[in-house]
Amino acid sequence: MKRALVFLALVVVSSDAAADSVLIRNATVHTVSTAGTLENTDILIADGVVAALARALEAPAGARIIDANGRVVTPGLFGGLTHLGLEEIGLEPTAEDATLKLGAMRPEFDVALAFNPESTSIAVTRLGGVTFAAIVPTAEAGSANAPGGTIIAGQGSVIALDGGVSTYSRALYLDFGSDSSALSGGSRAAQYMLLAQAFAEARSPTLVLAQDQRLLTPLGRQTLLEFIGGAGVFVFDVDRAADIRQVLAFAQREKLRIAIAGGAEAWRVAPELAAAKVPVIVDALEDLPGSFDAIGATLENAARLNRAGVKVSFTQESPESHNVRKIRQTAGVAVTYGLPWDVALAGLTRIPAEIFGIADRFGSIEPGRRANLVMWSGDPLEVTSVAEQVFIDGRLQPKRSRQTELKDRYLERVRAGTAR
Amino acid sequence: MPINHISQTWHLWSIALLIAGCATQPSAPDAASVVAAAAANPYPSTYQPQAAPPTLFRGATVLTGTGQRLDDSDVLLVDGRIESIGRSLPAPADARVIEAKGRWITPGLIDIHSHLGVYPSPSVRAHNDGNEATDPVTANVWAEHSVWPQDPGFTMALIGGVTSMQILPGSANLIGGRSVVLKNVPSVTYQGMKFPGAPQGLKMACGENPKRVYGSNKKFPSTRMGNVAGYRAQWVEAQEYLRDRAEYDRKVAAGDKDAKPVKRDLRLDSLAAALEGDILVHQHCYRADEMAIVLDMAEEFGYKVAAFHHASEAYKIANLLAEHHVCGGMWADWWGFKMESFDGIPENIALVDEAPGGCAVVHSDSSEGIQRLNQEAAKAMTSGRLAGLDIPPERAITWLTANPARALGILDRTGTLEPGKMADVVVWNRDPFSVYALIDLVFIDGIVQYDRASLTPPRSDFMLGQPAAPGATP
Numbered sequence: 001m002k003r004a005l006v007f008l009a010l011v012v013v014s015s016d017a018a019a020d021s022v023l024i025r026n027a028t029v030h031t032v033s034t035a036g037t038l039e040n041t042d043i044l045i046a047d048g049v050v051a052a053l054a055r056a057l058e059a060p061a062g063a064r065i066i067d068a069n070g071r072v073v074t075p076g077l078f079g080g081l082t083h084l085g086l087e088e089i090g091l092e093p094t095a096e097d098a099t100l101k102l103g104a105m106r107p108e109f110d111v112a113l114a115f116n117p118e119s120t121s122i123a124v125t126r127l128g129g130v131t132f133a134a135i136v137p138t139a140e141a142g143s144a145n146a147p148g149g150t151i152i153a154g155q156g157s158v159i160a161l162d163g164g165v166s167t168y169s170r171a172l173y174l175d176f177g178s179d180s181s182a183l184s185g186g187s188r189a190a191q192y193m194l195l196a197q198a199f200a201e202a203r204s205p206t207l208v209l210a211q212d213q214r215l216l217t218p219l220g221r222q223t224l225l226e227f228i229g230g231a232g233v234f235v236f237d238v239d240r241a242a243d244i245r246q247v248l249a250f251a252q253r254e255k256l257r258i259a260i261a262g263g264a265e266a267w268r269v270a271p272e273l274a275a276a277k278v279p280v281i282v283d284a285l286e287d288l289p290g291s292f293d294a295i296g297a298t299l300e301n302a303a304r305l306n307r308a309g310v311k312v313s314f315t316q317e318s319p320e321s322h323n324v325r326k327i328r329q330t331a332g333v334a335v336t337y338g339l340p341w342d343v344a345l346a347g348l349t350r351i352p353a354e355i356f357g358i359a360d361r362f363g364s365i366e367p368g369r370r371a372n373l374v375m376w377s378g379d380p381l382e383v384t385s386v387a388e389q390v391f392i393d394g395r396l397q398p399k400r401s402r403q404t405e406l407k408d409r410y411l412e413r414v415r416a417g418t419a420r
Numbered sequence: 421m422p423i424n425h426i427s428q429t430w431h432l433w434s435i436a437l438l439i440a441g442c443a444t445q446p447s448a449p450d451a452a453s454v455v456a457a458a459a460a461n462p463y464p465s466t467y468q469p470q471a472a473p474p475t476l477f478r479g480a481t482v483l484t485g486t487g488q489r490l491d492d493s494d495v496l497l498v499d500g501r502i503e504s505i506g507r508s509l510p511a512p513a514d515a516r517v518i519e520a521k522g523r524w525i526t527p528g529l530i531d532i533h534s535h536l537g538v539y540p541s542p543s544v545r546a547h548n549d550g551n552e553a554t555d556p557v558t559a560n561v562w563a564e565h566s567v568w569p570q571d572p573g574f575t576m577a578l579i580g581g582v583t584s585m586q587i588l589p590g591s592a593n594l595i596g597g598r599s600v601v602l603k604n605v606p607s608v609t610y611q612g613m614k615f616p617g618a619p620q621g622l623k624m625a626c627g628e629n630p631k632r633v634y635g636s637n638k639k640f641p642s643t644r645m646g647n648v649a650g651y652r653a654q655w656v657e658a659q660e661y662l663r664d665r666a667e668y669d670r671k672v673a674a675g676d677k678d679a680k681p682v683k684r685d686l687r688l689d690s691l692a693a694a695l696e697g698d699i700l701v702h703q704h705c706y707r708a709d710e711m712a713i714v715l716d717m718a719e720e721f722g723y724k725v726a727a728f729h730h731a732s733e734a735y736k737i738a739n740l741l742a743e744h745h746v747c748g749g750m751w752a753d754w755w756g757f758k759m760e761s762f763d764g765i766p767e768n769i770a771l772v773d774e775a776p777g778g779c780a781v782v783h784s785d786s787s788e789g790i791q792r793l794n795q796e797a798a799k800a801m802t803s804g805r806l807a808g809l810d811i812p813p814e815r816a817i818t819w820l821t822a823n824p825a826r827a828l829g830i831l832d833r834t835g836t837l838e839p840g841k842m843a844d845v846v847v848w849n850r851d852p853f854s855v856y857a858l859i860d861l862v863f864i865d866g867i868v869q870y871d872r873a874s875l876t877p878p879r880s881d882f883m884l885g886q887p888a889a890p891g892a893t894p
Binding site for chain 1: 541542543544572573576628632735736737738739740743753754755756757758759762763765766767771774775776787788791792795798799801802806807808853854855856857858882883886888889890
């Protein structure tokens with residue numbers, strides 16, 4: 001328990017906004033900021049932002065008052081690297097937009113343009129306490145008859161689960177290692193070769209190459225150059241320790257800001273990752289040698305990385321479109337295997353916001369920040385806890401989804417003995 | 421017994437004589453009975469648990485798997501069996517006594533849907549042994565002949581408390597082949613893991629998978645109606661096979677020396693055994709309407725379905741399933757990964773359980789999920805409670821123990837902590853329905869197979885000598 005600091009609003013609450021204001025009384029607030037955890041604390045939300053955070057706040061006239069009764073309030077959770085709003089249904093080509101199969105390297109490909117904020121999965125995920133997530137492209141190999149992708153899967157964004165279309169931040173996603181050797185002519189060594197050529201093309205916009213020699217379109221060169229210049233983080237999906245070292249060396253040479261996704265063996269390279277200040281977005285459930293790149297997979301990956309000083313966030317085995325809500329269970333498992341509880345919560349909130357450069361808006365509860373927060377029935381990392389109230393931009397989210405409607409329809413039938 | 425007929429072939433007579441070769445003056449009936457035994461139970465289990473010293477747990481919270489919770493209770497294991505449960509049990513002289521105050525004891529967990537060994541880690545092409553996807557009907561194949569006992573996933577499942585599991589062929593085919601029930605013990609051969617006396621299963625699959633696998637190659641089936649026609653044609657043949665064999669038996673019994681034995685067919689052996697109830701039918705089926713079709717088909721051909729697996733829409737027909745005594749194997753929260761799973765809801769398991777007589781089973785179909793079935797059940801329990809259903813831990817544990825044992829036809833031997841049953845027992849460091857719960861000890865037939873304190877779980881040969889293995893110091 002840190003000192004219970006009293007924060008006063010830096011923003012002025014205008015009187016006409018009071019009608020929209022909400023006062024959450026008596027919460028245990030995990031701010032995931034330097035303020036730490038504040039007991040018996042009130043949160044005043046106005047104009048969609050956290051207006052004040054202190055004990056025994058005065059309720060503005062007309063404010064809606066919710067008594068948390070000591071319950072835990074956290075920032076809204078990060079859903080990991082996902083296909084939310086990009087894949088309405090698996091295995092259906094007409095309902096999937098996360099994978100580019102033009103057989104050409106196209107860093108300019110941006111999945112944000114396909115994002116559907118009305119996907120049924122958004123409300124389901126939000127009910128699980130997730131309020132923001134990365135949406136990412138995925139590279140797939142082609143076949144004899146059909147082209148596939150390349151080691152640069154494309155660009156992704158961060159989305160808020162508020163039903164809106166806004167996207168935040170940019171990131172470029174790359175697939176490295178044995179999973180992607182089919183995207184690089186059969187050898188992972190060629191992944192560095194191809195990337196080096198793409199960088200060379202991007203840095204020499206006037207370079208003229210025969211069409212069969214060049215990797216990038218003019219727009220692709222421009223996009224890649226923007227990222228080289230710092231437009232967003234490069235996220236490398238890579239597992240093997242030796243490959244992570246090569247990626248680190250490449251990034252150091254090219255002076256890139258990168259993150260590792262997956263990173264089954266990242267713990268074996270933890271000191272180098274810490275020294276390079278490279279965060280790892282782990283699948284905390286990965287403990288089997290699913291491939292020869294993941295012989296070192298262990299449930300202690302997150303804990304070992306953290307001990308070495310590496311920032312850790314969470315994602316799932318492959319980008320989830322439907323069971324994104326499972327992300328907090330994966331963080332709970334990391335805690336069971338040695339990751340400190342507050343570090344795990346930060347990995348679901350502030351750390352991913354920092355990785356994607358949006359920590360000024362997402363990932364912590366502080367005066368002036370957008371009021372994206374969740375009140376929990378218990379420990380938010382525990383599988384028997386549920387998100388009781390979810391606020392996005394200060395608005396209480398409805399407790400409805402396609403799943404709740406199905407449940408309501410059939411619960412009565414089962415009770416009446418007519419579910420047949 | 422449907423499979424004994426092959427004892428009539430001359431070829432197997434000669435094998436019988438070899439087997440019986442040591443006996444003095446082998447008589448024909450003796451040789452025949454040896455053949456019959458081998459034919460009825462080829463590839464027999466060689467699993468024989470070592471002698472287990474008596475073990476007494478003191479003062480645990482016990483979930484018996486029969487729906488009971490016993491607080492501050494002792495559990496005594498003797499000779500690999502559950503001996504007794506109660507307060508202040510006297511310790512046998514040579515008993516290992518384990519203080520279990522604050523710990524929880526449950527039956528060993530059972531997963532009715534696993535592909536460990538047939539789709540092992542690492543998932544390299546050479547290990548792709550789970551789907552004989554070369555014909556929509558491969559009732560002749562046996563999953564056990566694909567099982568790689570060195571799959572590191574077995575150990576991880578053990579650390580998750582799984583003591584028995586059904587290994588199934590995949591779902592590419594309408595009828596994918598026979599399953600096998602294994603005990604989760606280390607062994608060089610799968611026979612050394614084979615659950616003694618457990619019936620095999622017959623894996624069948626509804627819906628999208630078979631029609632996609634074959635339809636996309638312009639082969640039969642390419643539609644759901646094709647799927648059903650495909651199964652029915654097989655049952656018709658199996659019925660004829662049974663009829664022909666009964667006819668042959670009748671002729672032999674009547675002294676007809678010219679009676680010709682029915683030519684043995686491995687595919688029809690499996691199907692006939694399923695019709696006769698010696699092999700249990702396990703059908704992968706997501707949608708409620710398709711499950712209802714399969715129930716009608718089972719009635720048409722006179723067999724029983726043991727369980728529907730994946731059953732995303734089981735809640736829509738929870739009462740129908742209960743009335744047919746069919747179990748539903750389900751995930752806690754998977755949905756939407758294909759069209760037929762679009763209507764999956766997190767209350768599915770709780771609603772199937774809520775129907776009077778319902779048999780809800782939490783299954784994994786996943787090398788990750790099988791490691792934390794307790795957490796899957798905890799999520800399902802929580803969703804059920806939110807919907808207003810009263811589900812205490814002693815109820816939820818049945819989804820992982822007694823109910824899967826019932827679906828596999830082994831409830832008389834394991835699945836609950838009742839005197840006389842196999843001492844398949846898990847000791848948890850706390851309430852198992854928590855993300856923070858860890859398993860301290862796993863007993864299989866009274867033998868400690870996993871002990872968290874010793875930090876040396878059994879390791880697969882594959883993990884030996886791997887410099888990157890997690891045991892190495894960072």
